[in-house]
């Protein structure tokens with residue numbers, strides 16, 4: 438590819454060309470046959486937008502809030518591990534890009550720059566204003582170590598704790614098995630003091646992660662931190678109701694980008710069920726997985742998501758041009774989203790309602806034709 442990227446998929450193509458096969462394989466792959474990875478993306482194409490016309494769209498704003506914090510766009514950054522494999526500045530570069538565009542950056546537990554250094558880098562970028570950082574937590578068997586991590590991120594200025602619940606064990610990513618993937622030696626897990634389980638290979642295999650994590654632990658987290666709690670990986674209405682009952686503040690509807698349980702629905706397909714289950718509560722619902730276009734963002738918001746999170750496109754942008762590359766990815770999808778809003782006749786995110794979309798199967802040519810045809814030739818009785 439010789440020209441500059443003009444859509445998010447272009448960043449993926451560039452990353453495939455520039456990164457070592459094992460690194461690209463780690464970033465790109467999903468679990469097993471990667472059917473859920475593909476389904477996440479395809480789901481967006483099976484939903485169509487019904488635009489309103491002759492709406493004054495001279496001024497369109499993409500601004501919104503999440504957990505009370507203002508962001509310039511509902512497109513936020515999902516936690517992804519090991520940014521150091523894409524760029525030497527690693528998570529610091531990603532966080533700076535988010536700070537400069539005033540959106541939310543979610544730091545992964547297994548990052549290559551520490552939560553304190555990353556926050557400081559972003560703060561400097563945003564001219565000393567507090568950047569909006571959330572911290573993604575993998576809960577470890579050693580609860581004392583987990584508690585210390587939570588307290589550190591609270592002290593460092595992080596505004597929410599995102600507890601990932603869809604990874605009691607690691608999904609089988611075939612590319613990683615083929616490449617015997619592990620974190621390159623020169624990189625460390627900067628939120629920890631190195632030991633066996635938290636070496637690059639150990640963290641990836643999940644040596645320290647606690648598979649016994651359950652709802653009782655959510656109560657424990659609420660007792661050790663004042664930070665709002667967001668659960669990442671909720672997939673069914675019943676579990677969303679339990680989340681409300683346990684007093685969580687937000688839910689990220691996620692299947693880990695198709696990297697864990699292959700063969701489950703796309704996140705967009707289950708989003709309405711979750712939105713419905715939390716109706717009447719203050720819990721905010723977000724979604725990730727397969728979002729690659731401005732129209733995808735529009736569709737997710739129309740189905741009730743307050744914001745969306747991007748995973749892979751961010752690391753591809755980082756591999757392309759570091760901080761600038763992440764900014765390019767976010768700016769491009771924000772531009773597309775604003776354009777989609779204008780073309781659909783929506784001037785602000787709260788105006789994007791379910792009424793704007795329709796499943797493609799409900800509007801097939803066969804159905805439209807049958808409707809029209811039956812009216813035209815139906816005999817008058």
Ligand SMILES: Cc1cc2nc3c(=O)[nH]c(=O)nc-3n(C[C@H](O)[C@H](O)[C@H](O)COP(=O)(O)O)c2cc1C
Nearest residue numbers: 464515516517518545601693694726727747748749
């Ligand atoms: C390379 C990579 C690393 C990831 N690391 C983490 C992680 O450390 N913690 C976590 O909760 N989710 C992790 N995820 C999942 C993302 O947070 C997110 O759910 C997913 O990437 C969204 O799908 P998308 O990549 O299609 O945008 C990772 C995803 C990828 C692709």
Ligand SMILES: CC(C)CC(=O)C(=O)O
Nearest residue numbers: 518547604640641693696
């Ligand atoms: C270090 C990994 C376990 C991070 C992760 O969640 C992933 O690769 O999907």
